[in-house]
Amino acid sequence: MLTVLLGLSASLSYSLHDFIMVGVSKRVRPLTGMFWVFCSSLAIMLPIALLLDGLPHGSAQWHAIGYAAVGGVFYVAALLALLRGFAVGALSLVTPLAALEGAFASVYSLLTGESIGVITGVALVLAVAGAVAASFGPRSAPPGTGVQASSASPAGAPPRRLRSAAGAGWGLLSGMCFAVTLVLYGHTGALGPVTAAAAGRLAALPLVLPLVLLAGATSLPRRLRPRTLLAGAFEAGGYVAAAAALARGPVSVASVTVAQFATFAVVLGIVALHERPARHQLIGICCTVVAVTLFGFGS
Secondary structure, eight states: OHHHHHHHHHHHHHHHHHHHHHHHHTTSOHHHHHHHHHHHHHHHHHHHHHHHHOSOOHHHHHHHHHHHHHHHHHHHHHHHHHHHHHHHSOHHHHHHHHTTHHHHHHHHHHHTTOOOOHHHHHHHHHHHHHHHHHTEEETTOOTTTOOOSOOOOOTTSOOOOEEEOTTHHHHHHHHHHHHHHHHHHTTOTTSOHHHHHHHHHHHHHHHHHHHHHHHTOOOOOGGGHHHHHHHHHHHHHHHHHHHHHHHHSOHHHHHHHHTTHHHHHHHIIIIISOOOOOHHHHHHHHHHHHHHHHHHHHO
């Protein structure tokens, strides 16, 4: 029961982060939003990591920190791509596509000669079909939404051509970068999961800070600061809750419950933000949500 609660807490925290950052990303540069979320989550995770595991010691842990450092760079890229997707697209579309990190990780496993189970194979097929269906919308889709109320054409009118839905490419790129991060964190077994994530973020700071300063992207309007810092807290809290759920086990239950952040995001997008995907996009989004859940079962 506790594993389920921790897993659902993690998924809800992740989806609330995305929900908040959709509004922020449409008002400020994605680089600015990324920087504030990055700093907020680092400020929370670093003390927790030190409390849980202390300072790293021994060659095995320092070797693991090397992997975590590279993973931190890909985490930054994933977060920036996610917020760029939110700046132009819809929550109910971008988050499910970004959640397909398990699909990219499975492709990596296949390319490296590893075998995958039947459930993972089915999930991979659903992920590809869902991503393709969700990523294309009617050409007349409203700017900045990436979704359309209906894909049907008026009677007697020529069928509307489809185009890439706004934010879809960024969502997929985010999922790809998150998958690389997960693969790299898989080599950090000598560290605790929270310590690995905190070390990755800390190692990425020397890259992030000059980039943000050179771009002049540190300034965030005062009215947006509390919600952006809260989003960073949700992101960090989600990761800690997910790590606790996976540590407590069973892993299959934890993975499936954590993966439901894509479901929560779709509900928030449609109910709270009044997003209206086209019919074929909604089918594709549902396929990706099912695929994300199946990847959890197959993990």
